[in-house]
Amino acid sequence: MTTDAHDAPSTPHATAGWPAPRARSGVDATVVVPASKSLTNRYLLLAAIADGPSRLRKPLHSRDSVLMIAALRALGAGIEEIDGSGPYGPDLAVTPIDFAREAHGSVAVDCGLAGTVMRFVPPLAALTGLQAAFDGDPHARTRPMSPVVDALRQLGVEVDDDGRGSLPFTVAGGRLATAPADGPARVRIDASQSSQFVSALLLVGARLPGGLVVEHVGESVPSLDHIGMTVEVLRASGVDVDASAPSSWQVAPGAVRAFDVEIEPDLSNAGPFLAAALATGGTVRVPGWPERTTQVGDQWRSILARMGAEVEFDGGVLTVRGTGAIHAADLADTSELAPTVAALCALADGPSRLSGIAHLRGHETNRLEALVAEIKRLGGDAEETEDGLIVRPRPLRGTLVRSYADHRMATFAAILGLAVDGVVVEDIASTGKTMPEFPDLWTDLAATAERPRPPAEAGSARAKGA
Numbered sequence: 001m002t003t004d005a006h007d008a009p010s011t012p013h014a015t016a017g018w019p020a021p022r023a024r025s026g027v028d029a030t031v032v033v034p035a036s037k038s039l040t041n042r043y044l045l046l047a048a049i050a051d052g053p054s055r056l057r058k059p060l061h062s063r064d065s066v067l068m069i070a071a072l073r074a075l076g077a078g079i080e081e082i083d084g085s086g087p088y089g090p091d092l093a094v095t096p097i098d099f100a101r102e103a104h105g106s107v108a109v110d111c112g113l114a115g116t117v118m119r120f121v122p123p124l125a126a127l128t129g130l131q132a133a134f135d136g137d138p139h140a141r142t143r144p145m146s147p148v149v150d151a152l153r154q155l156g157v158e159v160d161d162d163g164r165g166s167l168p169f170t171v172a173g174g175r176l177a178t179a180p181a182d183g184p185a186r187v188r189i190d191a192s193q194s195s196q197f198v199s200a201l202l203l204v205g206a207r208l209p210g211g212l213v214v215e216h217v218g219e220s221v222p223s224l225d226h227i228g229m230t231v232e233v234l235r236a237s238g239v240d241v242d243a244s245a246p247s248s249w250q251v252a253p254g255a256v257r258a259f260d261v262e263i264e265p266d267l268s269n270a271g272p273f274l275a276a277a278l279a280t281g282g283t284v285r286v287p288g289w290p291e292r293t294t295q296v297g298d299q300w301r302s303i304l305a306r307m308g309a310e311v312e313f314d315g316g317v318l319t320v321r322g323t324g325a326i327h328a329a330d331l332a333d334t335s336e337l338a339p340t341v342a343a344l345c346a347l348a349d350g351p352s353r354l355s356g357i358a359h360l361r362g363h364e365t366n367r368l369e370a371l372v373a374e375i376k377r378l379g380g381d382a383e384e385t386e387d388g389l390i391v392r393p394r395p396l397r398g399t400l401v402r403s404y405a406d407h408r409m410a411t412f413a414a415i416l417g418l419a420v421d422g423v424v425v426e427d428i429a430s431t432g433k434t435m436p437e438f439p440d441l442w443t444d445l446a447a448t449a450e451r452p453r454p455p456a457e458a459g460s461a462r463a464k465g466a
């Protein structure tokens, strides 16, 4: 289904087309992947409500983390860049918000297109007593928000949204951190459109004087791994979270312990690089892969093996070898991994089905619609189902692939560009949302395919730490 929206440029500021590098033989690279967006932004927010100064080591520096930092500073946290050990920028030192101080006045929060900012920060604003006006990119205004607004109203916080239930809105008072309580506050929300609605409330729950119970009512909650991540980072900071009942979470009141943490690489963003091994019949290694993680991107190990790769995990390095075959797949609940999986499906040996991802219609763009439109634009065949996609491989031809300001649509196009002549990616700068280094890393990766080398030599893209 191609719509008018999908024939329009992604953003008013879209960069000119980026000719995607083609790889005519297998890539052979070690890629140091920058830090996780989801972990960086959770730890930043927790540090802002912690009981003392915290440090984030090897954090992400991207548009989404910059927006989170600006929002937290506006609400009273101190955040400084300090010497770091990460290859992609300094560490971050965070001084928490002083909730004992009377807070007056109003602040503006730019959410950009960051779900973690637009969903996680409003409940924090409601803790402070400040009036906070939230807005974001044009498409941010269409992303689902009303469960956060509803939850704040259930907690007695005034939210002025002119009845829209979406950005822009103002959290206009409420001082949840000091509200009297004789038991946990309770909210009931429908989180079927985003797990971030639940995470947003759990993250601040311990700072409510009686704690917080969040109950979900409605269809199933998507991206459950991300709620697991929220629960785990809270518990690691000494917060008691009961997640034992289905669709219900209870956060006990108490201090959020200050921390010193090293952020894991972003395993979702590792996806396009690992997919390059399959798309080119090459080898890609990602060092620093955690032994244990709550990141959904750990699923690459099983997904890529099912699609035909040899996958090995040894000494903290994940190695993916393309075998020349890309098998069709029937995969459920791939969450934010889906655009990368869809690129491989378009190159696979038969039709694939992705299910359990209806909520991708509320991501940076309507990803189901966008993926179908762009696969078709490339000469492939795909269709939307109620909760996902069917992708039928066809011979593809190069063209300008639209990004819709969506970093994962840009990287989807880059993967196909490795295997198809003449792919041009619109607005490659959209990758700056979570990985500003993407164009350089990708160019380095593709160059390893062209380089003649003796069989024993391992090529390397930014092989720092490898």
Ligand SMILES: O=C(O)C1=C[C@@H](OP(=O)(O)O)[C@@H](O)[C@H](O)C1
Binding pocket: 037, 038, 039, 115, 116, 193, 194, 195, 196, 199, 222, 223, 226, 335, 336, 359
């Ligand atoms: O909490 C988080 O950090 C995220 C949760 C998920 O959102 P949805 O539940 O809306 O899919 C994921 O897709 C997003 O990229 C990051």
Ligand SMILES: C=C(OP(=O)(O)O)C(=O)O
Binding pocket: 113, 114, 115, 116, 336, 363, 364, 408, 434
């Ligand atoms: C859905 C995503 O982002 P956000 O955090 O903006 O929801 C994503 O990065 O795939």
